[in-house]
Amino acid sequence: MRKLIEVARSEDAIVAGLANALNLENKAIEIGENANLPVPIGTKRAHEKWRKRHKDNWKSQPSQGRGVMCYRFREGNRWLRNKSLMTENEYLWALKVRANVVPTRVTMARGTIGMNTNCRKCKEYPETTGHISGHCRAMKDLRLIRHDRVCISLTKAAEAAGYRIMEEPMCKFGLEKLKPDFILCSGEGTPCYVLDPTIVWDDSPNRLRKAWEGKVKKHTPLKPLLKQKYNPSTVQVYGFVCGAWGTWCPKNDEVVKILGLSKGRVRDILQKVLCDTIRIKAFMNH
Known part of the structure; x- marks a missing residue:
């Protein structure tokens, strides 16, 4: 040709x-x-x-094609073009995660009959990459580390932007209690922001969007309480949703503006999330 x-x-x-x-x-x-x-x-x-x-x-593709539409954010794909950002082993595992070909029991059982696909750790649910990364009790500590690393990055950005940061405050109103990850405020008469990051299994853009909307809905009842307590000019509630595969929820863009996050900082956050997700290889080795 x-x-x-x-x-x-x-x-x-x-x-x-x-x-x-x-x-x-x-x-x-x-x-x-x-x-x-x-x-x-x-x-x-x-x-x-x-x-x-x-x-x-x-x-x-019913399995390997899941999540493809989440890969459109360039900063979340920078590691593909710059292999020096990861070790060779991490790079190969990141490709496996993105292609959904991690050798879980569900993956290895494709085309076979009668093979046990329940999680080798909790024994309760099918062993998929999403279950290991997001739900299995055996991986809870690693999930907390992944979440906390995102929070640390956002805390540094908020401090640099001059916000007073209240981390995980217990907010009581009536019989209800809520504990968002952050409340950001610069003082009376200035905007007050409720920010609650989360990491979800990103097999579709809708999952990212729904996770963001869920965070906003959950913490919106805090608005009257914060208005009374801090006398801000306005109270805004935001989620901050990253995909476990290192993908990005477009609704995070407003938080990027508020905190003044650079593209490099966003890229670092997404790469940390992906690197923490591929720690599931430790799960596969036991």
């Missing part, structure tokens, strides 16, 4: 004229597209079509 295109683009006027009359280049590109072959260098239109076809094929 590459040779045909080179002939079609020949500097020889006679050869180029003949190729043009035969529509040689377009026919070569069409052959490649129909065969799902890699596109030759220099054929931008064909290259874009091939990339789209490859992505659509990836999305259509």
